[in-house]
Amino acid sequence: MKFTINQREMIYALNILTRAISTKTTMEILKGIFIEAKANHLTMKTNDLSMSIIIEIPALVEEEGVTVIESYLFNDIIRKLPDDAITIEKKTDHISLICSQSKYKLLMMDDETFPKVPEQTDGVEIVINQSVFSNMIKMTNFAVSRDETRAILTGSLLEVKNNVMKMVSIDGYNIAIKKVVLQDAPDASVIVPGRTLNEIQKIIGYNVDDEISLVIGSNYITFEFDNVKIISKVLEGEYIKYEQVIESEFGIEVDVDNREFYDAIDRAALMANKSRSYIVIFDFEKDQVTISSQSEIGQAKEEVEINNTGKNIRIGFNPNYLMKALRVIEDEELVLRMTSPVRPCFIQPKNNDSYEYYLVPIRINQ
Amino acid sequence: MKFTINQREMIYALNILTRAISTKTTMEILKGIFIEAKANHLTMKTNDLSMSIIIEIPALVEEEGVTVIESYLFNDIIRKLPDDAITIEKKTDHISLICSQSKYKLLMMDDETFPKVPEQTDGVEIVINQSVFSNMIKMTNFAVSRDETRAILTGSLLEVKNNVMKMVSIDGYNIAIKKVVLQDAPDASVIVPGRTLNEIQKIIGYNVDDEISLVIGSNYITFEFDNVKIISKVLEGEYIKYEQVIESEFGIEVDVDNREFYDAIDRAALMANKSRSYIVIFDFEKDQVTISSQSEIGQAKEEVEINNTGKNIRIGFNPNYLMKALRVIEDEELVLRMTSPVRPCFIQPKNNDSYEYYLVPIRINQ
Numbered sequence: 001m002k003f004t005i006n007q008r009e010m011i012y013a014l015n016i017l018t019r020a021i022s023t024k025t026t027m028e029i030l031k032g033i034f035i036e037a038k039a040n041h042l043t044m045k046t047n048d049l050s051m052s053i054i055i056e057i058p059a060l061v062e063e064e065g066v067t068v069i070e071s072y073l074f075n076d077i078i079r080k081l082p083d084d085a086i087t088i089e090k091k092t093d094h095i096s097l098i099c100s101q102s103k104y105k106l107l108m109m110d111d112e113t114f115p116k117v118p119e120q121t122d123g124v125e126i127v128i129n130q131s132v133f134s135n136m137i138k139m140t141n142f143a144v145s146r147d148e149t150r151a152i153l154t155g156s157l158l159e160v161k162n163n164v165m166k167m168v169s170i171d172g173y174n175i176a177i178k179k180v181v182l183q184d185a186p187d188a189s190v191i192v193p194g195r196t197l198n199e200i201q202k203i204i205g206y207n208v209d210d211e212i213s214l215v216i217g218s219n220y221i222t223f224e225f226d227n228v229k230i231i232s233k234v235l236e237g238e239y240i241k242y243e244q245v246i247e248s249e250f251g252i253e254v255d256v257d258n259r260e261f262y263d264a265i266d267r268a269a270l271m272a273n274k275s276r277s278y279i280v281i282f283d284f285e286k287d288q289v290t291i292s293s294q295s296e297i298g299q300a301k302e303e304v305e306i307n308n309t310g311k312n313i314r315i316g317f318n319p320n321y322l323m324k325a326l327r328v329i330e331d332e333e334l335v336l337r338m339t340s341p342v343r344p345c346f347i348q349p350k351n352n353d354s355y356e357y358y359l360v361p362i363r364i365n366q
Numbered sequence: 367m368k369f370t371i372n373q374r375e376m377i378y379a380l381n382i383l384t385r386a387i388s389t390k391t392t393m394e395i396l397k398g399i400f401i402e403a404k405a406n407h408l409t410m411k412t413n414d415l416s417m418s419i420i421i422e423i424p425a426l427v428e429e430e431g432v433t434v435i436e437s438y439l440f441n442d443i444i445r446k447l448p449d450d451a452i453t454i455e456k457k458t459d460h461i462s463l464i465c466s467q468s469k470y471k472l473l474m475m476d477d478e479t480f481p482k483v484p485e486q487t488d489g490v491e492i493v494i495n496q497s498v499f500s501n502m503i504k505m506t507n508f509a510v511s512r513d514e515t516r517a518i519l520t521g522s523l524l525e526v527k528n529n530v531m532k533m534v535s536i537d538g539y540n541i542a543i544k545k546v547v548l549q550d551a552p553d554a555s556v557i558v559p560g561r562t563l564n565e566i567q568k569i570i571g572y573n574v575d576d577e578i579s580l581v582i583g584s585n586y587i588t589f590e591f592d593n594v595k596i597i598s599k600v601l602e603g604e605y606i607k608y609e610q611v612i613e614s615e616f617g618i619e620v621d622v623d624n625r626e627f628y629d630a631i632d633r634a635a636l637m638a639n640k641s642r643s644y645i646v647i648f649d650f651e652k653d654q655v656t657i658s659s660q661s662e663i664g665q666a667k668e669e670v671e672i673n674n675t676g677k678n679i680r681i682g683f684n685p686n687y688l689m690k691a692l693r694v695i696e697d698e699e700l701v702l703r704m705t706s707p708v709r710p711c712f713i714q715p716k717n718n719d720s721y722e723y724y725l726v727p728i729r730i731n732q
Contacts, residue, residue: 073637073640073663073664077666080636082629101670102630102666102668102669105665107662263446264467267443270442270443270446274439296473297472298472298473301468301470
């Protein structure tokens, strides 16, 4: 195997491929990047056993073949090389890399032991704009559970029904739901690992107008865009029946400016986090919410103008959860709906019902 | 005590003052910021027992007085407040802080126990351009020893003799010396803690054309610029006689491009650091230096054009030390002078003898 490729092309590929390199694995081969040189292109693969990434890039192939290179050092070297042609050749016991006045010999890993990328045998296809999909992930992924004991919640529900695609994340304290309308999309339902979605969001970026294809099968989901293909396992089991905890009738409805509300919580959180209580108390009155917190070294009190069409309520929240949700909502105005200090608070952009966020309050002494 | 100050003014002061707040201290009072409100200004102080910072800023003082506020939370709150007037008032058992719709109560520390800023009773004054002084620190501070067992080397020698100011840092592996010419400066010699110099460099910045005054005494050194005064202890004892290890005759003289040399070492260092050997081998020939390193997973070989007017030499260095020095030299061309693989290598910008750097080689198997 021998090929020549530009340093920039290789950096582009590595930026994407390294997202399926696990830093914690004890299986050395999973730290490798599989490279196949064929005709006028390379097919490069990484695989962390939960997710595989395959990327095709053009290259000047002098001799076809396959190899696996340890990714960490390879990645570091490529990044520091000049923007020039790199020639990589498989020798009997090592990989040779030459770029300008730089010559490297690198460990060759056993390509026979590189785990096979799974074959997805079933599925329905949905095509969606990359930035729309990226935004769905951004608005829900922060609420994915990190608790491996309830594995199903470490994934997000991705559901298509009657041409509406819904992404739902739940971690026991909060629920985030984002909906988009599709055209002529088949119904489907799958639970995608939160980590897969997180990595995909980083790869496709936020401002890309191209489309991404999702093929949703019973065991795998495949994402395909540009020259990249990502195949991820899906989580097996039934997703939590979250509709049961969501109420549709709220006695209290509050309009508030997102930025002002966020900034006030951000400051009050300093005090709440200092005491490690992580409780901020909200006193919603008619025209004003008072946000307060305390620690052994002080007290914070913030006031923000609101418009409350219901009765007054005193309710406590973990400010750090609340801020995560407010950060992903780009709309200026918010609506908060509440029932009682022990029932979830529902938050939505004022003029946009495609996003729903529910936060469970913290019980406080009245 | 009651005063009003703009949020931006307070941030400016805190940016400087927090540099003398120790994060590791068990003496709670050292985490405090001493504030004295008088006439139309505040005098604020911090003191980590090795260094004190005093800053004066204008404020609207309604009631004179003193207090000490715990710095961490105060700092965080001030930064998150809107750019608006902040009113701070000392109450019977707490400090009240009001800014727009934000109200805070903060712990009041006992100002009686705040350590006194030392009185410097002797000294000679030297005035120097801030950016020139900052550059002296930058070019030498990286070579200050972190080894507390030879405390004297954790400081830099600052010496003025015949209108030349010299700053010298040594850590047993390398020596960095930077000289500047002054006009009508009195002779002086003092050892300043490396940490003090590091903090001062951060405070005065790099592109400031104003002057800084140094008052060098036998126990303290005082730095004064703008509205800031920093008083630091000096290190007691005699500085190492570094001239003895420095040689003036070198058989080998090499001219090399700083950037090309640095980039090649930077790549070869990846391999050397991977193996944790931290050795890169340099084969200096007539027109070329070959830079090589190896680890269990590969080998690196880099070639850089040079002009060597002496004999060939194979010599080993810790690439991380070498890179630190090359990074602070802004000149494009370097001269390296060597005698043997076991004697220090001398590095200097090609057309600028105000800087000298010596690096002890690592013994290698020939």
